[in-house]
Every structure is written in structure tokens, then in C-alpha cells.
Amino acid sequence: MTSLSKQAMFLQDFHAQHYRLFHTGTVAEVDYINDAMAGNANATYFSMANTYKPMVWIVNATIDMDYSLIAQRFGARIRGIVCLGACHQDLRQHFTQMVPIVEVEDIEKATYTAQRLAKQGDMVLFSPMYHGEQNAESYGVAFDKAVNEL
Numbered sequence: 001m002t003s004l005s006k007q008a009m010f011l012q013d014f015h016a017q018h019y020r021l022f023h024t025g026t027v028a029e030v031d032y033i034n035d036a037m038a039g040n041a042n043a044t045y046f047s048m049a050n051t052y053k054p055m056v057w058i059v060n061a062t063i064d065m066d067y068s069l070i071a072q073r074f075g076a077r078i079r080g081i082v083c084l085g086a087c088h089q090d091l092r093q094h095f096t097q098m099v100p101i102v103e104v105e106d107i108e109k110a111t112y113t114a115q116r117l118a119k120q121g122d123m124v125l126f127s128p129m130y131h132g133e134q135n136a137e138s139y140g141v142a143f144d145k146a147v148n149e150l
Contacts, residue, residue, distance in 0.1 A: 019140030
């Protein structure tokens with residue numbers, strides 16, 4: 001197998017990463033980034049490190065994770081946090097004094113709330129952090145749909 005055909009096979013399989021820093025769309029000069037594949041704090045940290053705009057972060061913060069590095073490195077760029085479900089105490093501890101935190105029940109409400117918190121030129125980063133890859137695609141599809149309905 002030649003190097004070129006290995007590259008072609010890789011690119012054919014790359015669609016599996018559709019929900020890794022995928023630009024879903026722009027609404028009212030706010031970019032919506034679908035990072036549903038980010039399943040933990042390390043993946044979200046990487047995502048934030050590879051973006052440069054102020055952001056509203058949509059996260060499934062019911063999970064016990066260490067949010068301290070995200071707060072230290074990116075807290076100044078985060079305008080608001082929208083939690084899918086109840087926010088974990090550790091997330092609140094690191095961000096309550098920095099930004100508004102809003103709890104919602106579903107992705108549609110999260111996307112609408114993020115739109116209200118964002119300003120022109122910002123981005124909304126949907127980086128939910130969850131346990132198990134089985135939710136990534138359904139989360140990604142739901143976020144894409146919610147953005148398209150704004």
C-alpha cells in the first residue's frame with residue numbers, strides 16, 4: 001500500500017471526527033463550534049487552546065472533573081457558561097466569581113441561552129465533556145440542529 005493510499009484512507013475515516021472543533025455556523029456574527037467529541041477536561045482544554053475568540057462555553061458540568069486549569073488559562077476569554085443539567089460544585093468554585101453560569105435541561109435551551117450571552121465576534125463552544133463516546137454523535141447532531149434553528 002502506498003503512502004498516498006494510506007492518506008486517502010485516513011481522510012475517508014476522518015468523518016468520524018466531524019464533531020471535533022467543527023464550525024456549525026455563524027449567527028449574528030457569533031461562530032458556533034461543535035466540539036461534541038470532547039469527552040473530558042483535557043479535550044476541552046485542547047479545544048480552547050486552539051481557538052482565540054472570547055467564548056460562551058456549553059458544558060455538561062454534572063461530571064466531577066478538575067476545572068482549575070481551564071479556569072486559569074482561559075477564564076479571561078470565557079464570557080459565560082451554560083450547563084446542561086446541574087453545574088458541579090468544582091465548576092462553580094472556579095468560575096462563579098468570573099462569569100455568569102446558567103443551568104438548562106437540554107441542548108436547544110443551552111444554545112439559545114448561549115446566543116443571549118454571546119456578543120458579536122464571540123464564539124459559542126459546545127464542548128460538553130461526558131462519560132462515554134456513545135453520546136458524542138447524538139450531542140453533535142442536536143447542537144447542529146439547535147444552531148440551525150436560531
